[in-house]
Amino acid sequence: MTDIIIIGGGASGLTAAISAKETEPDAEVVIAERLSRVGKKILATGNGRCNLGNRDISPEHYHGSVDVMPVMSAVPDAERFFRDIGVLTWTDEQGRIYPYSNSAATVLNALRLRCEQTGVKEICDFKAVDIIPENGRWCVAAEDGRELSCRRLIIASGGLADPGSGTDGSVLKLLRDMGYRASKYCPAVAPLKTEAALLKGLRGIRAKCRVQAFSGNELLRTEYGEIQFTETMLSGICVFNMAYLWRKYGMGLRLSVDLAPDISDLDLCTYLINVQKQRPLLPLSELLTGMFRKELAQYIIKSALKRFEPDQTGALTERDIMRVVKRIKGLEFPVTDCAPWKNAQSTCGGISAECITIGLQSRLHSGLWFCGETVDTVGDCGGFNLQWAWASGILAGRNAALSLKGGK
Numbered sequence: 001m002t003d004i005i006i007i008g009g010g011a012s013g014l015t016a017a018i019s020a021k022e023t024e025p026d027a028e029v030v031i032a033e034r035l036s037r038v039g040k041k042i043l044a045t046g047n048g049r050c051n052l053g054n055r056d057i058s059p060e061h062y063h064g065s066v067d068v069m070p071v072m073s074a075v076p077d078a079e080r081f082f083r084d085i086g087v088l089t090w091t092d093e094q095g096r097i098y099p100y101s102n103s104a105a106t107v108l109n110a111l112r113l114r115c116e117q118t119g120v121k122e123i124c125d126f127k128a129v130d131i132i133p134e135n136g137r138w139c140v141a142a143e144d145g146r147e148l149s150c151r152r153l154i155i156a157s158g159g160l161a162d163p164g165s166g167t168d169g170s171v172l173k174l175l176r177d178m179g180y181r182a183s184k185y186c187p188a189v190a191p192l193k194t195e196a197a198l199l200k201g202l203r204g205i206r207a208k209c210r211v212q213a214f215s216g217n218e219l220l221r222t223e224y225g226e227i228q229f230t231e232t233m234l235s236g237i238c239v240f241n242m243a244y245l246w247r248k249y250g251m252g253l254r255l256s257v258d259l260a261p262d263i264s265d266l267d268l269c270t271y272l273i274n275v276q277k278q279r280p281l282l283p284l285s286e287l288l289t290g291m292f293r294k295e296l297a298q299y300i301i302k303s304a305l306k307r308f309e310p311d312q313t314g315a316l317t318e319r320d321i322m323r324v325v326k327r328i329k330g331l332e333f334p335v336t337d338c339a340p341w342k343n344a345q346s347t348c349g350g351i352s353a354e355c356i357t358i359g360l361q362s363r364l365h366s367g368l369w370f371c372g373e374t375v376d377t378v379g380d381c382g383g384f385n386l387q388w389a390w391a392s393g394i395l396a397g398r399n400a401a402l403s404l405k406g407g408k
Contacts, residue, residue, distance in 0.1 A: 003027040004400050005140060005150040007128050007171060009038030011386055012372030012393035013156030014111040018085070019397030020154075021118035024404055031115070032126040032140060032148060034157075034166045039108040041158070041165035045345075045386060050104035053078030053390070054383035055095040061384045063244045064377035065183060065353040068388055071360065075394040078387050082107070085114045096383050123148070128157070131174050133365050152367050152400040156393060159347025159373035160185055172350070172374065179364055181352045186247040187344030188378040189385065191235040192255065193337040201299045202229035207292070210261035211238045215249045227257060233339060240381045244348045246338045253335040259292065259300075259328050268325050276321070280314025287313050287324070300327045346385045350376040360396045367403070371396040 004020050006013045009031045020029045031038060045051060054061070057077075062068045075081075078097055079089050087110045088100040099106045115122070130141040131153070138153040155175065158167035169185065176182050206228050213220040225238035234255060245253055260268060275287060284305075288297035304327040305320060338344075351370055355363050360375070362368035371392035379385040 001137070002030050002148060002150040003404055004029045004152045004154065004397075005138070005148055006031045006154040006156050006397075007131075007140065008156035008158055008372070008374075009033035009035075009122065009124070010041050010156060010158050010165075010167070010372065011039075011389035012158075012374075012396075013154070014038060014115060015081070015390045015393030016154050016156055016369075016371055016397035016400075017120040018111070018114050018118060019394040020401040021115075021120055021397075023398045023401035025118070027401055027404055028121070029119070030121045030123060030148065030150070032128065032142075033122060033124045034127045036124050038122055038124070039111065041162060041167065042108045042111075043104045044162070044165065045104055046098065046383075048104050049098055049102045050107045051096050051098055051383040051386065052082065052089070052107055053097040053387040055091060055097065057384070057387060061380045061382075062377050062388070063348070063379075064350070064375075066350075066356065066375045066377040067353065067358075068377055068379075068391075070358050071395050072387070072391050075391045075398075078383075078390055081390055081394065082110065085110045094382065128171055128174070131171075131178065133178075133368075136366060138367060152369070152403060154369045154371060154396050154400055155374050156371050156396070157374060159350060160341050161187060161190075161344040161347045161373070163341055167347075167373070169347075175351060175374075180355050180362075183349045183352055183376045184247055185347060185349035186244075187338045187341055187346075188244045188348035189240045189345035189381050190243045190343055191230070191233040191339040192239055192243055192246065192253075192335050193233050193339065194255075194333040194335060196232050198333055199229055199231060199233075201295060201302070203231050205229045205293065205296050205299075206236070207259055207296060209238070210258040211242065212256045212258070213242045213245055214254045214256060215245075215252045220245055220249070220253075224261065234333060237381045240345070243338055243344070244378055246335065247348050251334070251336065255333045255335060257331040257333065259296075259331065265325055265329060268328060269321060272321050272324060276313045276316055280312065282313045284311050284313055284316070287316075288328075291328075300324065300331075303327055303331070345381070346378050347373045348378045350374055352376050359399045360392060361399060367400075369396040369400050
């Protein structure tokens with residue numbers, strides 16, 4: 001009979017194991033991982049650099065029914081935790097924390113080494129297909145027929161994002177079958193789809209902008225950054241941070257893109273009138289090439305005027321110029337879907353707060369804890385999701401180990 005089993009060897013699972021062993025060194029702690037090795041998803045975070053946290057930890061960066069702040073305040077911050085396991089970090093001007101090596105492998109190696117030093121055991125290629133409570137104990141059955149028994153169980157199996165890293169949501173389905181309420185799942189920190197016709201001529205273009213999300217006339221969120229246009233989707237961090245809204249608003253969600261957020265409508269109109277006066281014979285297709293790359297400039301003019309006629313800027317009317325200004329200040333894109341799971345960095349949705357205590361313990365079963373993407377919270381892009389993974393893993397592991405001391 002194992003003391004503590006952790007289902008999932010990702011970011012939250014590894015920290016839960018370390019925390020449990022450091023809290024109760026004599027406890028037997030086992031990580032049961034679906035893949036052939038732990039931590040695969042960690043290697044892909046931050047484009048391989050591992051944006052492991054952020055100094056601006058505040059509620060507005062998290063979305064879901066679970067309040068993350070009591071958890072964050074109960075454990076060491078990411079910098080301290082990683083310093084304690086030997087990882088030197090640095091912080092950029094936006095508060096994003098990275099390993100000094102700028103390599104996710106450094107983070108994973110440090111976590112695995114600490115697990116090895118403390119005596120955490122790993123069982124890989126273990127796909128959990130059943131979780132059975134048995135008189136205060138737990139039995140976890142694998143697809144290949146193996147079974148593990150334990151006194152305490154921690155679910156750190158992740159959500160549905162990036163299924164290639166081993167997170168397919170199958171454990172979440174098991175939890176639902178056990179009576180746990182889970183909010184609707186949808187991809188988060190992901191691109192958003194729109195009507196393909198609206199993106200014709202924009203593929204491959206990147207632009208600095210302000211993006212605002214609306215439902216009807218209600219402004220839901222504003223983000224600044226670089227937007228990327230693909231054949232069917234809007235991408236970039238400023239869009240990623242809107243993706244969680246799809247779960248609630250669906251087809252009612254609309255994005256408005258301001259391509260000149262630092263220039264007022266009046267100043268922009270004055271600029272274009274001056275261009276018109278100074279170069280009246282300039283081809284209309286060149287009107288905006290002093291502001292934007294040619295492809296984007298031509299897209300704006302075509303969408304505003306539906307033509308390249310008249311073919312010279314001098315023939316533009318004041319109304320024509322105002323139409324161009326309106327397009328620059330507000331390209332409209334109705335959201336038709338979220339990107340598929342393979343393109344998502346995180347999961348929106350999970351086990352609802354009503355099923356979990358402030359210490360991440362189950363309210364429905366004794367001896368069961370949750371951490372990471374398993375629970376209903378998702379963070380913005382910028383290290384917030386990994387910060388939650390480490391923090392929730394540390395707290396779940398600590399509390400599971402402390403409960404052993406009480407003999408419960």
